[in-house]
Amino acid sequence: MLDIAGALNRWVEEGRDFAVATVVTVGGSAPRGPGAALAVDSRGTAIGSVSGGCVEGAVYELCVQALDDGRTILERFGYSDEDAFAVGLTCGGIIEVLVTPVRANAPGYAAWLSAAARGETVALARVARGPAELLGRALLVHADGSYDGGVGDARGLGGSYDGGLGDRPELERNAAAEARAMLDAGRTGTVEISEDGSHCPGGVTLFVESSVPPPRMIVFGAVDFAAALVRAGRFLGYHVTVCDARPVFATRVRFPEADDIVVDWPHRYLRRTETDHRTVLCVLTHDAKFDVPLLETALRLPVAFVGAMGSRRTHEDRDHRLREVGLTDRELARLHSPIGLDLGARTPEETALSIAAEIVAARRGGSGVPLTGSGTPIHHDADGRATGVVRPGVAA
Template identity: 45%
Template structure:
């Protein structure tokens, strides 16, 4: 659902009823993960896609009928082994289950607030109740909030909240179930979650940085461009960056918070900037570290980093010359080359053409969070 938060937020503000269809299970070869949603409003306008196009027509019809009939929620399964599913277009060999629900914003005021936060790229977790005996919970979409946060909605049940919190920490939307217990009915819910955007730190206010900041933002990174030269490090030159900083690169990195999802791209081509920065970056648990330059520049860089005491194992983490070999020439093409390498490295893939590989095309989703 968070994939179409901006549109749903607007429909909620305008008090427009809509039907939303969400993938609750996905097995085999499926293009989009659990939690992906498609919605249809009363005028037939569509937001999102749940299958990359192949079953969207059938899902649109389900949503339109549910809206017209003011119907109860439905589950629909599309499987390539079924003739009907082939007719609907699911030819990829996988299987998906879709939950279709009618929503009127007047019934869930809190939803507009949560979706507006998601549309503003804020981290949000929504608990969409799929099955519940309690009429106060049935068909609700509840934000997972810190205890004591005021919002006009019932709280997520404690046992379900624990499972939702586990999904939130993992950052991958999942279906969870809280089994029945003494005084408690079972509840099933789809937990939609989005972690804060990972950071892309681009060092060097050069033309390549402008194209890379645009590509990084498109991929969902929070992009910072840093350069020690104030005449070059300006927001006008890098309109796609979330932040443009004038500082020495190594000094900026020293104060920055990084993690295993951070991408560091060094485009400065100047050893007085590169070496202190790379020395410090290679000591951190950073998901991707790349540096631009020729092969000769790379060899010289390695010599200087060894002289700074950087270990051989740490040097293996340096992607230099930066990017995959796709024949890139322009800054825009180079940005594609770099971001393709970032995806491959951070996801543990070799960057091999799919035609030369076997096995699953799409990365496996994490298993549903356990409940206690």
């Protein structure tokens, strides 16, 4: 639901009941991953998508049904060779969709949607599979491990109950612990626990949606290419910072779409700012006095991507200088340089597209080769494996 959390939050503020269908598991070549959602309000308005069009009509009807009878259901969609006109995924994949009715005044959902819309760190754990009386029930789990019940209502829009998982405190505590572990990793996906509340896989499947702040992209070098890359980074959902030591270039006028503009020596700023395993660092200065101390720091940080612009000659000189300051082969192997995929790019916009494409490929495990005639998988896990099995998604 993260992709439509802002719109759903507005529906809650307007007092609209709605039903939301969320992809909870994916198998094969499915068009969208876990967490993709479609919602229908009491007026029949629909937002979002679960499949890019393949099964939207059927899912819409399931949402209308959930609004009418107040029941949560889990529905599976796949491709049917026996019936060419059956509702299914033409790409050959399989998805399971959890359809849940939500009251506008349900405090837990309202709190989660509000927090998610603000980009705060919070998780929503829903029972996607298990005893009928638990299906659809949910917990709101905070970053410190505390949790709130009363989020969902398995008995319909008009009912109520005490606690997210009813009178099963041990199940509730362990569900919250599993959800917090997912939240700490910034992951969205399923986790199994036993019905008795133990952490062993058993009769209850939780679907955990982790709302975390957007990942950071830090662009070093306030050059013309940087302005286009800022726009591409924002489009991909990054919180984008531009850093340059030259105040005449690092200005809001030149980078109106950047979230932050920092005037400082790049390596000094990188040492004092916060980064994590999702952070992307793009070095566009191609000037040794900036690049070398910056990359010496960057390549020793546990970040997602480090790329540097420059010609192949510049790269060779940079590589030599970095070895002189003590970087190892393993550390240098993390550097994407020259940055970007070979698209034949010329303009700043084309170059930004080239860089953004390499970042996505590195993040998702793609090869960067054309899909036409290649035989390579269309969808990958983050570690580069083809998606042929049900797997959790990753929050960005």
